[in-house]
């Protein structure tokens with residue numbers, strides 16, 4: 115299959131960064147942005163100031179407002195918008211093409227993963243998931259990043275990984291699409307928790323303990339849903355959990371910081387917080403944990419914090435008072 119041209123759907127931070135990576139690797143790339151002003155700015159000034167500040171984008175990136183078919187399609191809109199964005203694309207344009215899903219979240223209501231949404235909207239598309247520790251600002255600036263690119267083992271992921279690779283973006287091919295999708299969605303929920311721990315001044319010992327227990331909880335959920343715990347040792351698991359749980363550069367961590375300082379979810383959202391996918395994913399993760407009969411006290415704790423039913427002091431006291439048990 116020819117894998118030369120790339121269309122990236124989503125004119126935000128991540129879509130622009132991925133378009134930049136493809137362009138600097140010498141691939142013809144079209145970036146689809148729904149906002150005409152952003153289309154115009156990218157084509158004339160070669161910047162996307164709203165999402166990437168003054169960073170100079172590759173002049174070869176062509177922005178369009180309507181979908182343009184390509185050999186590889188990359189979806190980079192928020193998880194809750196993927197269905198709507200796909201609805202605007204003729205499914206025939208996606209048939210038998212690799213569609214790379216990059217949103218890290220689970221859909222409210224349906225509880226679906228991104229590849230399940232794609233399966234419903236474009237059943238003949240070939241789904242892949244790209245995830246791992248990668249801030250848009252780093253990728254767009256050409257700083258070194260490594261990610262996991264997962265198919266389901268039936269198709270040749272290595273060929274696609276080579277087609278997406280560039281001097282600063284190194285995709286590792288993998289076959290556990292379910293594990294990678296769940297890990298990417300859950301790390302945002304745990305990043306909220308870690309930010310809250312710092313916001314409440316509970317110390318870095320607590321945050322590290324939380325990360326380790328989050329990893330264990332993630333492994334229980336992933337395996338219950340058909341993924342592999344081994345996947346979590348890689349970039350999409352440990353790699354992204356580490357990144358998102360340790361720095362306010364993560365929007366989820368920053369949202370958690372505000373929660374930990376005592377602000378309510380509504381106040382933070384009203385204050386114009388950046389996209390924090392964990393906010394919508396946390397209740398979905400709780401429902402899935404219940405459906406798959408997985409003990410997920412940290413997902414439950416984040417939901418308590420988000421809904422404001424208990425203070426962080428009360429929530430942490432509850433976690434510390436859980437029955438003692440063996441670690442594994």
Ligand SMILES: NC(=O)c1ccc[n+]([C@@H]2O[C@H](COP(=O)([O-])OP(=O)(O)OC[C@H]3O[C@@H](n4cnc5c(N)ncnc54)[C@H](O)[C@@H]3O)[C@@H](O)[C@H]2O)c1
Pocket residue numbers: 124125126127128129147148149165190191192193195196198199216217218219248249250251389391
């Ligand atoms: N920003 C990062 O560092 C980063 C890194 C890896 C993965 N991601 C993931 O990528 C996804 C997108 O994040 P982002 O950072 O680009 O968000 P963003 O807020 O910067 O941009 C989102 C873009 O999607 C567009 N959009 C929203 N709804 C749409 C719709 N229905 N149809 C078409 N376009 C629509 C918006 O106009 C905006 O341009 C998230 O799931 C995020 O977890 C982001």
Ligand SMILES: O=P(O)(O)OC[C@H](O)CO
Pocket residue numbers: 218246247248249250302305354357358363364365366367389390391
């Ligand atoms: O800013 P966040 O929290 O959405 O994190 C961005 C990426 O997912 C980090 O890998």
